[in-house]
Amino acid sequence: SQQGEEDPQALSIQEGENATMNCSYKTSINNLQWYRQNSGRGLVHLILIRSNEREKHSGRLRVTLDTSKKSSSLLITASRAADTASYFCATGKQAGTALIFGKGTTLSVSS
């Protein structure tokens, strides 16, 4: 399968620090997306990076993609307590097809 698998499983940091989460997958992809999920809530789309892109920014988020290593990273800079959530990567082939999610990284930001 083209599973995304994140590491670390859990990450605890202080406000103001940067948080880096990694995702690996197994097969070729069209795109990779990152989502945030607050406890017991829905999935919020954060950012999409296409297979022909290497880096993308959105506000305090920076995503990289290395298709040769089949891996991606999500960097959250200057973290805030409100960033506390689970973060998932999901790989996709094309519009209208399944996203395959990883198990997620649980980020805890303390003030």
Added chain:
Amino acid sequence: EPEVTQTPSHQVTQMGQEVILRCVPISNHLYFYWYRQILGQKVEFLVSFYNNEISEKSEIFDDQFSVERPDGSNFTLKIRSTKLEDSAMYFCASGTRGGNEQFFGPGTRLTVL
């Protein structure tokens, strides 16, 4: 900002009963999806729907499951005879034609007793 909505937010049912979970996708979206997340586990794809038919389904989406777009706005997931293992959070998502992003609703928590 338009968003996907789902009702109910929480459904409790007895094993063997039928349930219908409802979703209103974003209005100009053409692709619709259902996913589920068993407590503590990863989000799993169930089915995608486009042009009034299923375009892709997973092994989870067996004969007990069906989807329907009964009118221009609603998208439903029916489970005919619920099992204990169907207890999960069910998420609806939608996306634009040609767009890869999928936008998720808040979910329906299904509890089967």
